[in-house]
Amino acid sequence: MQKGATMKKILGTVPVLILIAVCFSVNAEQETDRSAEQAAEQNTEVAAEQKAEPAAEQTGKEQTVEVPEPAAGKVIIATWNMNDMLTHSEVTRRKDSLKAFAEKVRPDILCVQEVVSYGILKNIAVTMGFKDYHVACSDFFQSDGAHRGAFEVGVISKYPFGQVIEYDPSPDNKNKEGEPIESVIRPMLKLGVKKVECKRGYLWVSIPAVRLTISVVHLKSSFGRTARADSINAAKREFVTGAVALGVIEDVHFFPGYSYVVAGDFNVGHSDASKNGSDLKSDCYADCGGADLYDDTHAILYAGIAGGLSMTNLTGHITESTTSTISGSPVDNIYVYGGYEDHFTGARKINKTYGSDHVPVWTVYSVP
Numbered sequence: 001m002q003k004g005a006t007m008k009k010i011l012g013t014v015p016v017l018i019l020i021a022v023c024f025s026v027n028a029e030q031e032t033d034r035s036a037e038q039a040a041e042q043n044t045e046v047a048a049e050q051k052a053e054p055a056a057e058q059t060g061k062e063q064t065v066e067v068p069e070p071a072a073g074k075v076i077i078a079t080w081n082m083n084d085m086l087t088h089s090e091v092t093r094r095k096d097s098l099k100a101f102a103e104k105v106r107p108d109i110l111c112v113q114e115v116v117s118y119g120i121l122k123n124i125a126v127t128m129g130f131k132d133y134h135v136a137c138s139d140f141f142q143s144d145g146a147h148r149g150a151f152e153v154g155v156i157s158k159y160p161f162g163q164v165i166e167y168d169p170s171p172d173n174k175n176k177e178g179e180p181i182e183s184v185i186r187p188m189l190k191l192g193v194k195k196v197e198c199k200r201g202y203l204w205v206s207i208p209a210v211r212l213t214i215s216v217v218h219l220k221s222s223f224g225r226t227a228r229a230d231s232i233n234a235a236k237r238e239f240v241t242g243a244v245a246l247g248v249i250e251d252v253h254f255f256p257g258y259s260y261v262v263a264g265d266f267n268v269g270h271s272d273a274s275k276n277g278s279d280l281k282s283d284c285y286a287d288c289g290g291a292d293l294y295d296d297t298h299a300i301l302y303a304g305i306a307g308g309l310s311m312t313n314l315t316g317h318i319t320e321s322t323t324s325t326i327s328g329s330p331v332d333n334i335y336v337y338g339g340y341e342d343h344f345t346g347a348r349k350i351n352k353t354y355g356s357d358h359v360p361v362w363t364v365y366s367v368p
């Protein structure tokens with residue numbers, strides 16, 4: 001896939017800042033609004049994610065997309081928000097769907113969201129038939145409770161991990177089984193992205209056998225809100241994504257010759273015309289005209305505003321939603337970067353949720 005073409009496609013959907021002077025004049029007021037909302041929300045940070053129940057097993061029309069047969073040097077990388085994998089009994093209840101998913105998608109590397117512990121993810125891997133695969137899981141929440149306030153992200157990989165690091169806003173690990181080493185998240189402070197109180201960071205793994213680093217995200221949901229009511233959620237998304245971007249920039253130097261992947265549930269569609277902006281200094285919420293909008297999450301990865309970082313969104317050409325609960329462009333995205341971006345196929349989705357409220361999204365990577 002040509003990065004330039006993809007970028008044009010993405011950029012074509014995002015309003016571009018034209019009047020910097022106008023935007024600066026309203027910026028101070030917007031900052032105040034955001035700070036006030038932030039303070040209010042910090043006090044009422046809900047442990048539970050609120051969302052609608054999954055509507056249906058199918059979303060959209062069934063695509064006749066076949067995942068290619070396994071082949072040497074071809075790596076299927078998928079991301080899937082599994083929806084409420086809260087207990088071992090839930091894994092058992094959904095075992096047929098999990099097996100069907102595994103047989104259809106056959107991921108070599110599967111990035112997941114909405115599991116609550118390493119133990120649950122290990123159980124999922126075995127249930128899918130991947131008992132020899134390697135499992136990495138974040139531990140943002142020590143409770144591992146059967147509730148949405150304990151959501152982790154993880155990776156199930158055919159290939160061993162070189163290293164697993166959890167980037168946790170509040171490091172708290174206590175040497176439980178499967179806990180990765182952890183580091184505090186660095187806000188992209190030099191570009192004005194401040195730390196915002198949030199519970200969920202991201203998980204980073206390196207996979208030397210296929211020369212990949214992968215950052216898995218499950219960014220803050222909007223609870224269906226937009227504009228000012230969504231500003232604190234957008235700030236949380238930008239905070240974590242900024243840290244991910246810094247990590248990718250670091251990976252380029254630390255792991256030359258690798259490809260760098262950012263995958264997961266962004267909780268904002270890549271082409272959501274009511275939210276996406278591309279200027280961190282200007283966040284407009286309503287009646288914006290040509291002014292830059294308030295959620296620069298995707299732009300942080302593709303628009304070059306973070307150290308020239310211009311990742312390619314393999315999902316950029318997909319216009320249909322990837323979840324039955326959020327309409328519009330995909331919230332589940334796979335971004336890639338490095339000298340081998342053309343070794344990834346454009347992402348595809350299978351319009352079947354396999355018991356979740358999200359469909360899986362996948363790409364095939366030809367190892368250089």
Ligand SMILES: [Ca+2]
Binds near residue numbers: 139170172
């Ligand atoms: Ca932790």
Ligand SMILES: [Ca+2]
Binds near residue numbers: 280
């Ligand atoms: Ca903006």
